[in-house]
Amino acid sequence: MHSGDTTTPAERLRLLHDEYLTPGPAPHAERVSKSTEPSTPIRLAVYDHIKATVDELTDFADVNRDGRSAAPRPPGVENAYRWAVEETAHLEGRRARIRDAVIYRQGLEHAILMGDTKAIRRHACPDCNTWGLTWHRQRETVVCLNRYCSDDDGQHTTWTLAQLAENHVDRQAATAARAT
Known part of the structure; x- marks a missing residue:
């Protein structure tokens, strides 16, 4: 378990990946009859959300690179936000605020998906x-x-x-x- 501020978009994304992606045991698993088919090993909605988040960040960085050469995105979802901000650090004014709003919106989406309304x-x-x-x-x-x-x-x-x-x-x- 990782300790830190769980209110940042990067930490919320890491929590989604580490804690919410794989299903845990059901609260009353002993009372439920066994299924004849195995369940999926991951929560597909969480996986799709994580993938869409990283893809949106990558697309935003690509569109706003302004001809600069791209650094490869580091592995791990927890590094996606740091990489996107570094790739778009040259943005100023309204364009920088748009980037910050995308990141902030994604953080709210992560919180809601984890049940933190x-x-x-x-x-x-x-x-x-x-x-x-x-x-x-x-x-x-x-x-x-x-x-x-x-x-x-x-x-x-x-x-x-x-x-x-x-x-x-x-x-x-x-x-x-x-x-x-």
Whole structure:
């Protein structure tokens, strides 16, 4: 088991790979009848998520390389974020914030896949700036539960993870600009 900050996208991706990829024993395995066919040795949804994450990072680094020669991506999923940031370190302004938003969104996706929907509640609503955000599993969106943050029909304001990540990164950039 690896110790460290489990709130970074890189650590969440490592946790997904190391702890959630292979299925563990069922909580009540002794009460279930044996299957005639073996189960898959890995959780395919987690595998697909990890692969999509690494592919998106690789594609983003390739598109934003600006003619620079590419360093080979190091093995291991835990190194994917470090490599992507190093490959796109030359980006400035809006392009760097887009990279940071992609990484932050992926971290939120990792947390939700691991069952940590409280990662959404750590953000203020981009519209009303209150702390009423929650994850809506069926619609796969972020919902603001503030009763004043709704449209004319009374529907709560919703956000995608990409919108929430962009808002978070933009707020961090604005705070950093004010601090200097």
